[in-house]
Amino acid sequence: MAAPDWKGLFEWSIKNQDTSKPQDPSKVRHVSDEDRKWFAEAMEAHTEDMHKRLRGIKDALESKADLPEDVDEKLRLLDSLIEIVENIDYARDLTHIGGLQTLLGLLQSQYAPVRASAAEVVATCVQTNPPVQQYFLEGGALPKLLKLTEDPDPTVRRKALLALSCLTRHFDPAMDAFREQGGLQLLLKTAADTSDPRQQRKALQLLRELVRQRPQDIREAVKAGLLGTLGSAVGSDQADVREAALALLALLVQHPGVIAVSKQDKGLREALHAAEQRLRALDVEDQDAEREQLALVEHILQKLDSEQADVEAQPAEAAALQPASGAPAVLPETQEAEKEAQQKPVALLGPP
Numbered sequence: 001m002a003a004p005d006w007k008g009l010f011e012w013s014i015k016n017q018d019t020s021k022p023q024d025p026s027k028v029r030h031v032s033d034e035d036r037k038w039f040a041e042a043m044e045a046h047t048e049d050m051h052k053r054l055r056g057i058k059d060a061l062e063s064k065a066d067l068p069e070d071v072d073e074k075l076r077l078l079d080s081l082i083e084i085v086e087n088i089d090y091a092r093d094l095t096h097i098g099g100l101q102t103l104l105g106l107l108q109s110q111y112a113p114v115r116a117s118a119a120e121v122v123a124t125c126v127q128t129n130p131p132v133q134q135y136f137l138e139g140g141a142l143p144k145l146l147k148l149t150e151d152p153d154p155t156v157r158r159k160a161l162l163a164l165s166c167l168t169r170h171f172d173p174a175m176d177a178f179r180e181q182g183g184l185q186l187l188l189k190t191a192a193d194t195s196d197p198r199q200q201r202k203a204l205q206l207l208r209e210l211v212r213q214r215p216q217d218i219r220e221a222v223k224a225g226l227l228g229t230l231g232s233a234v235g236s237d238q239a240d241v242r243e244a245a246l247a248l249l250a251l252l253v254q255h256p257g258v259i260a261v262s263k264q265d266k267g268l269r270e271a272l273h274a275a276e277q278r279l280r281a282l283d284v285e286d287q288d289a290e291r292e293q294l295a296l297v298e299h300i301l302q303k304l305d306s307e308q309a310d311v312e313a314q315p316a317e318a319a320a321l322q323p324a325s326g327a328p329a330v331l332p333e334t335q336e337a338e339k340e341a342q343q344k345p346v347a348l349l350g351p352p
Contacts, residue, residue: 050084050087050090050093051093053084054081054084054090054093054094054097054099055097057077057080057081057084058094058097058098058099058102060073060077061074061077061078061102061106062102062105066109066110066111066114068111071111071113071114074106074109074114074117075113075114075117078106078114078117078118078120078121079117081094081121082117082120082121082124085121085124085125086124088128088129088132091124091125091126091129091132092129092131092132094125095125095132095135095136100135100136100139100141101139103118103121103122103141104139104140104141104144106118107119107122107144107145107148108144112151112152112153112155112156113155115148115151115153115156115159116153116155116156116158116159117159119145119148119156119159119160119162119163120159120162120163122136122141122145122163122166122167123159123162123163123165123166123167124166126141126163126166126167127166127169128166128169128170130170130171133167133171133174134171134173136167137167137171137173137174137177141163141167142164142167142174142177142178142181143181145160145163145164145167146160146164146178146181146182146183146186148160149161149164149186149190154196154198154199157196157199158196158198158199158202161190161199161202161203161206162202164178164183164206165202165205165206165209168183168206168209168210169209172213175210175213175214178210179210179214179217183210184207184210184217184220184221185224187203187206187207187210188207188221188224188225188226188229190203191203191204191207191226191229191233192225192229192232194232194236197236197238197240197241198240200233200236200238200241200244201238201240201241201244204233204241204244204245204247204248205244205247205248207221207226207248208244208247208248208251211248211251211252212251215255218252218255218257218258219257222252222257222258222261226252227252227258227261227262227265227268228265228267228268230245230248230249230252230268231265231267231268231270231271232271233245234246234249234268234271234272234275235271235274235275239290239293242275242293243292243293243296246275246293246296246297246300247296249296249300250296250299250300250303253300253303253304254303259303259304262304263304269304272297272300272301273301275293275297276294276297276298276301279293279294279297280294
């Protein structure tokens, strides 16, 4: 358990004390030097030195060999580390004592549980923490995490995707580096893999974040067959996968080119209508639980239908969007489309 937040408690007590009435001087207690000493010793006895504990965990992890008998102890230490670095200040402190290199070494352990747990520590450290994101990016975390996305262990792959999502979220340098090192292609491949639904969901969520930040990648994603992948995912028997696919599709249909292509993708339209019928057929209790999915489906279909007149008014563009037999659809090259996709966020998508 992390140390008590004494500073927060002190600030709360100051904020909530009643200062509306003048204090009676006769009731004010004067604190002696002996009282101050007692209080300081009591605080020290009950407050753990997190900096000392961080260094102790780091040193203990480095002292353990990559052997079977050390796995359990490493996992215990890594679990403790996760609890500590949830505080962004301690995550920064970990970088100051060389903790990144310790984690990078553990990401290469021969034991999958250690690799997975180390990736989770990385994810916790960098989440919504730009200075640490920068440090981990410059320190070489990205290529190690990318390699783990092809790990034979499914838990390791999922934790690696989680760490990549946290490393790149709202941090342009990491997102740019991720794209340059094949991140888009990796996510497209993983999103199409139905063998691990949890991994598929994480890939869809990170893919959504990528195209939200970089709408210029929508063209390549659609050319690579993303709409077909989403059509299959919308029909998944896993609710989380369906919701992630619908959230991504709701973002994509902000792009006029995607709308045009989607109208001619019979499989995608059938999947959306089938999802709508299934959701409407649920009883009240189940329908309430999947209300967000129904709202997303309705939003997407409404968006497609509302643009029908625009597509029909541009027969040349619609003809250009017809894919060759066996080839993926090609988006029209329009800067206006990308600008609209960037400027019109979808209100129904929920948290990333």
